[in-house]
Amino acid sequence: MIIPPGFCAVFARYTSNLPHPCQNVGGYELGAPLTQGDVDDISTALSIPYKAQLHNAPSSFDGIHVLEGQDGEPLAWDSSAGAGAGARTGDLSPPQVQGLIRKLTGLSGRHGRGRLFIPDILESQTDDSGGLNTTAMNLLQAIGNGWYQDVPVAVANVGNFVLLHNDSTPPTDVTGTLAEHLVATQRRRFPRS
Numbered sequence: 001m002i003i004p005p006g007f008c009a010v011f012a013r014y015t016s017n018l019p020h021p022c023q024n025v026g027g028y029e030l031g032a033p034l035t036q037g038d039v040d041d042i043s044t045a046l047s048i049p050y051k052a053q054l055h056n057a058p059s060s061f062d063g064i065h066v067l068e069g070q071d072g073e074p075l076a077w078d079s080s081a082g083a084g085a086g087a088r089t090g091d092l093s094p095p096q097v098q099g100l101i102r103k104l105t106g107l108s109g110r111h112g113r114g115r116l117f118i119p120d121i122l123e124s125q126t127d128d129s130g131g132l133n134t135t136a137m138n139l140l141q142a143i144g145n146g147w148y149q150d151v152p153v154a155v156a157n158v159g160n161f162v163l164l165h166n167d168s169t170p171p172t173d174v175t176g177t178l179a180e181h182l183v184a185t186q187r188r189r190f191p192r193s
Contacts, residue, residue, distance in 0.1 A: 001164045003069035006030055007171055009164055010151075011065040012046050016119040017086075018095055019058040023065075024116045026103075026147045027164040027171055032157045034068050040081040042066070045154040047082025049142040053099075054086025055120045061086070090122045093183070097121050099136065100184035101144040103163060104176040112172060114163050118143060121183060130183045137179050144177025 003009050012024045043064040050061040063080035099121055103114035118140055125136035132140070148161045162171035 001025075001027075001166050002168065003027070003067055003074050003164055004171065005069045005071060007162065007164065008034060008066050008068040009074075010042060010046075011067075012050065013062040013065060014050055014054060015058060015060045015062060016095065017055045017059045017092055020095070020119075021062075022119060024118075024147075026114075026116075026174075027162040028151065029159040029162055029171070030068070030157055031159050034066065034075075034077060034157060036077065036079070038155045038157050039064065039066050039077040039079045041155045042151050042158065043079040044082040045150045046146050047084070048150075049139070049146040051082075051084055051087050053088070053118060053120060053139045053143060055088050055090075055092060055122075057085045059086035059120055060084060086120065088120070088122065090124055093121045093123050093126060095119065096185050097126070097130075097183045098185070099132065099140040100180040100182075101140055102178045102180060103144075103147075103161075103174045104178055105163060105172050105174055107172060112163075114174070116143065116147070116177075117184060126183060131181055132179075132183060137181065140179035141177070144179055148174060148177045 066077040067074035099118040101116040
């Protein structure tokens with residue numbers, strides 16, 4: 001992904017119940033260069049909804065990695081502020097069953113929008129058709145709101161939540177997030193021969 005000057009990419013790092021290292025990524029427009037305090041505040045803001053969703057140990061929120069765009073190589077930051085074990089207990093759905101949060105933009109197609117896959121869906125929160133109950137929807141939407149609203153509120157230097165692209169397309173503003181009512185199924189993809 002290309003991170004232009006004045007933007008950053010935030011990688012939320014966490015461990016699912018397998019245990020398996022996972023991460024979600026989002027971009028932000030910056031009003032000023034980041035400080036370590038800003039990075040710690042971003043990590044703390046994201047840790048709250050992630051820990052509420054994640055199952056108790058071995059699931060955990062592990063902090064963030066940030067790449068800040070500048071001329072030349074991006075500047076790298078790390079923070080484990082807010083890190084800790086997940087808060088939920090109960091029987092989990094199979095690991096490939098995940099919650100899905102859509103990043104909404106004014107564009108259409110997958111190139112113009114993004115997604116966050118979130119593990120640790122409890123069996124008690126799904127029905128036979130893969131629908132999520134209100135509790136699951138609220139937990140997932142809280143993660144989406146954390147990215148879209150909580151981080152910009154918590155950090156003065158952070159502005160709009162954006163999609164960063166792999167080509168020279170300028171970052172696209174995210175206009176909101178939406179937790180999907182149906183679970184998503186992650187599967188391995190094999191390269192085409």
